[in-house]
Amino acid sequence: MAKYDQKFKYKVVQAYFSGEGGIRFLSKKFDIKSTSTVKKWIKQFEVFGYEGLERKKNKQTYSMNFKIDVLNYYYQSGLGIIDVAIKFNIPSTEIVSRWKKEFDTFGIDGLKPKKKGRPSMSKKKNSLKKQNQPLTSENELLRAELAFIKKVLTENPNWISHQHQILYSP
Template sequence: MAKYSLEFKFKVVREYLEGTLGYRLLARKYGIPSKSPIESWVQAYKAFGEDGLRRKRSKKVYSVQFKLDVLHFIKRTGASYQDTAIEFNMNNPSLIANWKRTFLKEGVEGLKPKSKGCPTMSKDKKAKPVKTEEKMSREEQLERENELLRLEIAYLKKLDAFQENPNAFLEKHKQQWHSNSKKKGSN
């Protein structure tokens, strides 16, 4: 259930538009913790009318290109989430904030739609073929060896950098370690 009903939002917006009180005083009058919801309701009402205050019942699926266009618009113009939502005929600015957070974290892959629910189980279990060293072609073996050597060199470079100046290395990688520890659920 929505935190505020459509009738309540409409009442507050009407009262603001009639000019009797400002955002802060309306928030205080109706016990709303901040003025921001009222500001966004007024903007949505001005842009879309009463439909701007309604909660959408059906979930619209947006294409990856549309999401990228919206994020590019924000980056190019510096517009707020609310202004961007109005520009692209959306009534949910927090959705854009989620897209931006996901894009910064996972890149374009994060914006692609994900399948919902558990994958279906097949009736017959097929054994996956395991590729062993013997079954790999000579070219695949060499590619594998090259990859392992690249990893070893990268590791040795980081080890050297750490040994030369441990404090600078730790500061540089502190943020990465902090975010990785949150993902694993450890403190």
């Protein structure tokens, strides 16, 4: 998604109001992929002025009740998503579209806040420890055997040849 600064948006809006062309012409002239983007900027400017074109610096979180209110207004008013987003001062129409899709798919549960980021690894670590328990005990046994062999070899360097004779002599 392309990010446009406030000055660029204002330039496009001013071109529209000065009569340089329609929304489709201006979107082509300024190389903006969607005409709905230009339309949204014009509506934001009409409602909020120059400040309405400013990008929000921080991500805003919305409560479930707020989302329900927005969708309720959308369904009852018959207005488009752009108009509803502007009325509730939501910076992107994609946010309202996503809420609508989640509500249509999952109902009210789709509007509940979701955890962000990666899930904690604590449960996975515990299950890995249980899976690795037999390997750990086998590893400890092999270390003990190796330590025993090293000790015997330091005390009796001929022990291996003696064991070999016992095992392989006729």
